[in-house]
Amino acid sequence: MSLPALLLTTSCDRRADVGPVVVSVIGEAPAVAGADRLLLSTPDRILTDSVAEGLVRFDAAGQIEGGLAERWTVTDDGTSFIFRLREARWADGQPVRAAQVVNLLKRQLARGARNSLAPYLSAIDDVVEMTPEVIEVDLARPRPDLLKLFAQPELALVRSASAGGAGPFRATSVGKHATLLRPIDDPDRDPDDEGPTAEDNVRLIGERAARAIVRFTNRQADLVSGGTIKDWPLVQRAGIATANLRIDPAAGLFGLAILRRDGLLADAETRAALAAAFDRASLVAAVSPDWTAVETLLPDQLDSLSPPTQPAWAALPREQRLAAIRARVAAWRATAGTPSLWLALPAGTGGTMLWTRLAADLYAMGIRPVRLAPDDPVADLRLVDLVAPYDSARWYLSEACVACSQEAQQAIEDARVAPTADARAATIARADAALTADAAFIPLARPFRWSLVSVRLVQWQANARAWHPLNHLRRDTR
Structure with missing residues (x-):
């Protein structure tokens, strides 16, 4: 069947809630998390966000939730942020310590022009270790809104190629264009509580919009993410069911x-x-x-x-x-x-x-x-x-x-x-x-951002950040 004919196939979307969630992201196949690029592609950003948290991250609604930090305090004038780290481990199994986080944050900030967010981080004066579990970010000027920058994938913390990040997923390559992501199992989980299942895994694919749309209409994917105005006419031709087509109120x-x-x-x-x-x-x-x-x-x-x-x-x-x-x-x-x-x-x-x-x-x-x-x-x-x-x-x-x-x-x-x-x-x-x-x-x-969303992804929410973390799709795998 030709590509135009495939794009005209309407998805009735009755993909069973069985097996990994398949996410097709528009763009080139994701590179290694934390790749030293000025502008990360959308697949790069989603992979990095999945395997390497920053101090905080975005939830399904585009609001701030804990990442490596389990809680934080901001001074009234917005010139000091104090973060208490949660118990976490790098991909190599070593525990996360405040000194490591301080060094990694300083390395991110020192990247200057290699970090696209650098122009908006210039108020950060210093990052210091207070205790093995607590760090402080000192600012030269008040920035009460800094947390949303800390939640960006560009500020995710990757210790090294071998040590990796601290989750919420671990990655396994399964081909040239796909990565299998497995949720990190909480070692302190109650043995009676259900741990991650095969349905909590995510298969992440980076590909062109046309292929992603065909994959979804053939019910071989649960989510197409990263859609912009550039490829919108393909969606209009594909006859996507209204229940599956979502538009973010992007700011x-x-x-x-x-x-x-x-x-x-x-x-x-x-x-x-x-x-x-x-x-x-x-x-x-x-x-x-x-x-x-x-x-x-x-x-x-x-x-x-x-x-x-x-x-x-x-x-x-x-x-x-x-x-x-x-x-x-x-x-x-x-x-x-x-x-x-x-x-x-x-x-x-x-x-x-x-x-x-x-x-x-x-x-x-x-x-x-x-x-x-x-x-x-x-x-x-x-x-x-x-x-x-x-x-x-x-x-x-x-x-x-x-x-x-x-x-x-x-x-x-x-x-x-x-x-x-x-x-x-x-x-x-x-x-x-x-x-x-x-x-x-x-x-x-406003920016135009679209997604194709299977009904099995009950946690997906449209939001102003147009950002949809992979651990908040089917259920909270945190």
């Missing part, structure tokens, strides 16, 4: 970063007029009723002093927005000819769907669009599609400021080094206003 950035501040994009008012004229409602309606359009950089007030800054054009009807950019384009055309904008978009069917919508909007404005590869260095605009790792407005502003004004850059830096929470909130509000006025980023919608 983050989905929009166009302005990379060049010359030509038509040299003027902030023209950039703002351009941002205003995109038909966000039609874009999200073409994809899913569960996708939400946005017009502001920040999704909420978060840790800013003020609510999200509304762009000056937010209250205008679309006809008026279109008229404003058309007038500017007409003035440009009179002296320089028809303007062009080069868009760097993802490959694949989802990228083509986005291109069709965005190109139609640009043509309506009087601009000739040109599609480029995602990493093409000559692009004028590039799609940014990122889920926020934690709930700080500074993350949104920093990631959106690809080529923004000096004023906005300085305000974002001032927020990073602000000595108090109040000063940080005030500078974040100033940065939000400056970046919005500069119109260096065009917000379009």
Whole structure:
């Protein structure tokens, strides 16, 4: 049977709750947990999160739960985090000790540019061992929201290739593209309590979206994870049962970063007029009723002093927005000819769907669009599609400021080094206003993240982190 024909096969999803949970993650086969890469692929992140915990981790709802730490205390001003470690063992059977955790955390923090979270960890001043079971993380500046960063797979602790991490799974390779994960059995478990069974094992596969969808529709997988807008048209063609299709209310950035501040994009008012004229409602309606359009950089007030800054054009009807950019384009055309904008978009069917919508909007404005590869260095605009790792407005502003004004850059830096929470909130509000006025980023919608979920995975929950730990799928195997 051809691939298109297989994609049209509807899943009735009556896969029995027998044997390992099969999880197909979109992306290349996962590498060794803790691989020293700047950007871990989605399969890498899920494997790392499964076999090597950080101090804390995410639960099924995207909330913080204990990892290596069983409990913790945060000072009122957010400048000290004290963690008490649980009784845990590395994969080689050796007990986890505070001194080891301190050294591993310092190594993670020292990786600098090799850690994609490094720009948001600069407030950490020191990590010290207090007792063999207790460590303290000292901060130069208050960061009450730091726990969500500690829960990211990039900060999972891997002692060595042989010693591995501390769970909640142990990994066994079962082929080029698959890894079998077995839950760690608690040595202190009551003998009368049921321990892990074959159904608590997870077979983790990294593969292309088309193969993952076919595997699910053929009832050979229980979960497809890591879905983005890039591969969404394949899901639309596959006839997935409504009960199996899940959309996360993901928090983050989905929009166009302005990379060049010359030509038509040299003027902030023209950039703002351009941002205003995109038909966000039609874009999200073409994809899913569960996708939400946005017009502001920040999704909420978060840790800013003020609510999200509304762009000056937010209250205008679309006809008026279109008229404003058309007038500017007409003035440009009179002296320089028809303007062009080069868009760097993802490959694949989802990228083509986005291109069709965005190109139609640009043509309506009087601009000739040109599609480029995602990493093409000559692009004028590039799609940014990122889920926020934690709930700080500074993350949104920093990631959106690809080529923004000096004023906005300085305000974002001032927020990073602000000595108090109040000063940080005030500078974040100033940065939000400056970046919005500069119109260096065009917000379009929330990130779009989808999963295909078997009914046997009763613990799976949609959440703002779009993160689904493998020990919280069928039952809690902790």
